Amino acid sequence: MHPKHKVMNVVINKKYQDIFGTAKDLFWKYGIKRVSIEEICKEANVSKMTFYKFFPNKIELAKTIIDDLVDSSLERLNEIIHSDKSFSEKLKALFLMKLEGMNNISMEFIKDIHINQGTGLKEHMDKLQAKAISLIVEFYKDSQKKGYIRKEVKIDFILAYSAQIIKLMEDEHLLSQYEQPQDLVIESMNLLFYGIVTGNE
Amino acid sequence: MHPKHKVMNVVINKKYQDIFGTAKDLFWKYGIKRVSIEEICKEANVSKMTFYKFFPNKIELAKTIIDDLVDSSLERLNEIIHSDKSFSEKLKALFLMKLEGMNNISMEFIKDIHINQGTGLKEHMDKLQAKAISLIVEFYKDSQKKGYIRKEVKIDFILAYSAQIIKLMEDEHLLSQYEQPQDLVIESMNLLFYGIVTGNE
DNA sequence: TATTAACAAACGATAATCGTATATATTTTA
DNA sequence: TAAAATATATACGATTATCGTTTGTTAATA
Numbered sequence: 001m002h003p004k005h006k007v008m009n010v011v012i013n014k015k016y017q018d019i020f021g022t023a024k025d026l027f028w029k030y031g032i033k034r035v036s037i038e039e040i041c042k043e044a045n046v047s048k049m050t051f052y053k054f055f056p057n058k059i060e061l062a063k064t065i066i067d068d069l070v071d072s073s074l075e076r077l078n079e080i081i082h083s084d085k086s087f088s089e090k091l092k093a094l095f096l097m098k099l100e101g102m103n104n105i106s107m108e109f110i111k112d113i114h115i116n117q118g119t120g121l122k123e124h125m126d127k128l129q130a131k132a133i134s135l136i137v138e139f140y141k142d143s144q145k146k147g148y149i150r151k152e153v154k155i156d157f158i159l160a161y162s163a164q165i166i167k168l169m170e171d172e173h174l175l176s177q178y179e180q181p182q183d184l185v186i187e188s189m190n191l192l193f194y195g196i197v198t199g200n201e
Numbered sequence: 202m203h204p205k206h207k208v209m210n211v212v213i214n215k216k217y218q219d220i221f222g223t224a225k226d227l228f229w230k231y232g233i234k235r236v237s238i239e240e241i242c243k244e245a246n247v248s249k250m251t252f253y254k255f256f257p258n259k260i261e262l263a264k265t266i267i268d269d270l271v272d273s274s275l276e277r278l279n280e281i282i283h284s285d286k287s288f289s290e291k292l293k294a295l296f297l298m299k300l301e302g303m304n305n306i307s308m309e310f311i312k313d314i315h316i317n318q319g320t321g322l323k324e325h326m327d328k329l330q331a332k333a334i335s336l337i338v339e340f341y342k343d344s345q346k347k348g349y350i351r352k353e354v355k356i357d358f359i360l361a362y363s364a365q366i367i368k369l370m371e372d373e374h375l376l377s378q379y380e381q382p383q384d385l386v387i388e389s390m391n392l393l394f395y396g397i398v399t400g401n402e
Numbered sequence: 403t404a405t406t407a408a409c410a411a412a413c414g415a416t417a418a419t420c421g422t423a424t425a426t427a428t429t430t431t432a
Numbered sequence: 433t434a435a436a437a438t439a440t441a442t443a444c445g446a447t448t449a450t451c452g453t454t455t456g457t458t459a460a461t462a
Contacts, residue, residue, distance in 0.1 A: 015439085029309075034235045036419060047440045052421070108230075216408085237450060248409045253452070 016054050018044040024065050031108035032062050059119045066113070066121075070128040073097075077132060081139045087148040094136065095189055098166055133159070165192060217255050219245040225266050232309035233263050234316065260320045267314070267322075271329040274298075278333060282340045288349040295337065296390055299367055334360070366393060 022044040026035040037058055041048050055061040080093045113121050140155045149158070165188045168174060178184045223245040227236040238259055242249050256262040281294045314322050341356045350359070366389045369375060379385045 030231055030235060034231060037421090038419070048421085049441085050439065053439090057421085238452090239450070249452085250410090251408060254407090258452080 013054075015044075015046050015050050019046055019051060019054060019061070020065065020068075023061055024068075027062060027065065027109050027112075029108065032058065032112035034108075059121060062113075062121060063124050066125055066128070070125075070132070074128075074132055074135070077135050081135065087143055087146075090139075091192070092189060094139075095162065095192065096185075098162070162192060214255075216245075216247050216251050220247055220252060220255060220262070221266065221269075224262055225269075228263060228266060228310050228313075230309065233259065233313035233322075235309075260322055263314075263322060264325050267326055267329070271326075271333070275329075275333055275336065278336050282336065288344055288347075291340075292393070293390060295340075296363065296393065297386075299363070300370060300386065363393060 019040060023035070023040045026040060026043065035058075037051060038048065040061075041051050055064070076097060077094075080090055080097065083090065083093075085093065113125050137155055137159070140149065140158055143149050144151065144153070144155070168188060169184065175184060178187075220241060224236070224241045227241060227244065236259075238252060239249065241262075242252050256265070277298060278295075281291055281298065284291065284294075286294065314326050338356055338360070341350065341359055344350050345352065345354070345356070369389060370385065376385060379388075
């Protein structure tokens with residue numbers, strides 16, 4: 001038996017997946033601190049012993065779940081950046097991804113990540129977040145070099161700018177002015193495009 | 202000072218409202234058992250002493266909140282029944298009210314009400330629920346007497362029948378068959394109308 | 403001044419949760 | 433089948449959270 005089989009078993013293991021899945025669901029709804037290990041086990045039909053076979057404690061389980069969430073986000077990010085789409089199409093895709101990424105990690109989850117200080121949870125999250133940002137920065141720099149973005153524009157400005165626009169989406173009053181939420185998305189996107197792109201691609 | 206002033210003060214009191222409001226929000230999201238008294242106080246910017254001035258414990262606070270939720274439901278129910286709308290319009294309004302009533306008390310809240318056995322929470326809820334049902338039953342009986350509902354139809358059947366139809370709305374697969382969720386609502390409503398009404402009103 | 407209301411801090415009592423240990427059942431493997 | 437590995441239920445002591453109360457203080461009000 002290769003040791004690799006052992007590793008495979010841990011990841012693919014049914015019980016592991018049960019714990020992982022139900023914990024993800026519960027953390028999603030209630031945050032980390034409101035969910036107990038015993039509750040996770042009961043909900044996943046798994047004994048507490050089995051839990052401690054896979055995870056040393058609740059925080060490490062949370063880290064693993066966050067890893068998974070962020071990993072799949074990074075994967076999609078890479079897919080978009082290295083696709084054969086045009087620049088503005090990529091920009092649009094990145095924009096939409098960030099938009100729906102708001103739902104990708106629930107508010108309760110986020111809150112608890114910041115509350116649980118001293119556990120290294122926030123630092124862990126920040127490290128992963130940094131990867132995503134550097135990926136996007138590289139993409140913008142490359143796009144600027146290729147002439148898709150005006151030379152004078154600072155990359156940091158684009159980041160801050162698009163972050164602000166994303167925040168617009170949370171404005172209930174503004175949202176109510178549009179027949180469909182997508183109309184606001186389109187309007188914001190147009191603003192982003194005609195604001196920073198040169199037109200030649 | 203009349204004793205009435207005292208009573209008024211308790212209900213209108215700012216602190217009371219703060220506790221009541223934040224507790225309602227928290228119970229809504231997380232259910233009763235996941236929320237602590239101390240958390241409510243902290244969130245409402247109120248000392249624990251003030252809490253116990255108004256409520257003996259968490260369960261009684263929950264009961265008060267449930268009372269408020271159900272009271273406003275009963276009020277709307279009465280408004281609909283005693284309005285000058287036509288029978289089918291009333292039926293439609295009752296149907297829609299029950300439908301959105303699903304959101305009126307959150308799942309987490311409901312769950313905890315049933316879990317907290319021995320606290321009288323469920324019994325309290327059931328008693329209030331019974332009022333609503335008797336109101337609706339009276340409305341149906343009256344409507345049958347007036348000839349809006351066929352004589353052979355049993356009232357209990359109508360109740361069970363409409364409950365079943367409401368449950369249809371929870372069927373994700375069925376819901377996906379319609380372009381808009383409202384289309385399923387309309388279809389269900391038509392079925393209800395042409396199934397039990399006589400046509401003359 | 404006396405009274406009232408609200409507060410923070412601390413308290414003991416109780417209950418929940420954690421992480422571990424043990425003994426039993428089930429499944430895998432030799 | 434027998435031995436070994438794995439999963440489970442249960443129970444345990446230790447820790448932590450929560451409850452409801454008590455105490456002493458502050459600020460506003462009558």
